[in-house]
Amino acid sequence: MATILVVDDELGIRALLSEILSDEGHTIELAENAAQARAVRERMRPDLVLLDIWMPDVDGITLLKEWGSTGLLTMPVIMMSGHGTIDTAVEATKVGAIAFLEKPITLQKLLRAVEQSLVKTAPRPPPPPGLPSYTRNDMSPQYTAPNLGLLPPTSQPAAGLVSEQSFELDRPLREARDAFEKSYFEFHLAKENGSMTRVAEKTGLERTHLYRKLKQLGVDLSRNKRGIGI
Numbered sequence: 001m002a003t004i005l006v007v008d009d010e011l012g013i014r015a016l017l018s019e020i021l022s023d024e025g026h027t028i029e030l031a032e033n034a035a036q037a038r039a040v041r042e043r044m045r046p047d048l049v050l051l052d053i054w055m056p057d058v059d060g061i062t063l064l065k066e067w068g069s070t071g072l073l074t075m076p077v078i079m080m081s082g083h084g085t086i087d088t089a090v091e092a093t094k095v096g097a098i099a100f101l102e103k104p105i106t107l108q109k110l111l112r113a114v115e116q117s118l119v120k121t122a123p124r125p126p127p128p129p130g131l132p133s134y135t136r137n138d139m140s141p142q143y144t145a146p147n148l149g150l151l152p153p154t155s156q157p158a159a160g161l162v163s164e165q166s167f168e169l170d171r172p173l174r175e176a177r178d179a180f181e182k183s184y185f186e187f188h189l190a191k192e193n194g195s196m197t198r199v200a201e202k203t204g205l206e207r208t209h210l211y212r213k214l215k216q217l218g219v220d221l222s223r224n225k226r227g228i229g230i
Contacts, residue, residue, distance in 0.1 A: 003047050005050070007030075007031045007052055007055070009054075012172070012173055017050060033056060034060075035058075037063060045074060048075060048076050048114065050114075051063065051078070052080050061079075061095065064095050076117040079101070080105065081100070082104070098117050099117065188202050
């Protein structure tokens, strides 16, 4: 698994992203501003950075440019913003970001962006003599970002069993976690055609506890009665 640095000035967003990504098996480092992010980067090289654009001290674009100009942009960076525009996304990718996620962040897009950003690209052979070598970011030749096609808001929703859900991160952690868990269980119920036995196996919960959890979260079980039983 990877070490991921989450940089965001909002405590609730840091906590929620940390919990979600920790559940995926990643090690999470947290920073609430550019100064703390610099300190983490000086101490280590994370495998991935989730970087908010609007922060009180230095904005994320400026920090991204700083890392690029000083040779520290040796890891993929996913930019995040609740007030982003297409121009902002284009600027971020021009200076080295691998993707741009618009808040409220869609859970599926978050996990897909993280997974794809961490995929190691195969080494490319050196160009023939006399031909230039191109990278995504001229200021940071150490890292060549693959084209993930993750630029919102024009990106297409991922194909899947259920539609993508957006989660309001600017709210109490418990409410955000409940919304995530409800979507998580609804996804697995749809994937397993309502089979509580298979969903219990997939999620690692005892079946009785799973049933109570679904009722607590308000998951509609009427469409899956065939697979429900205690």
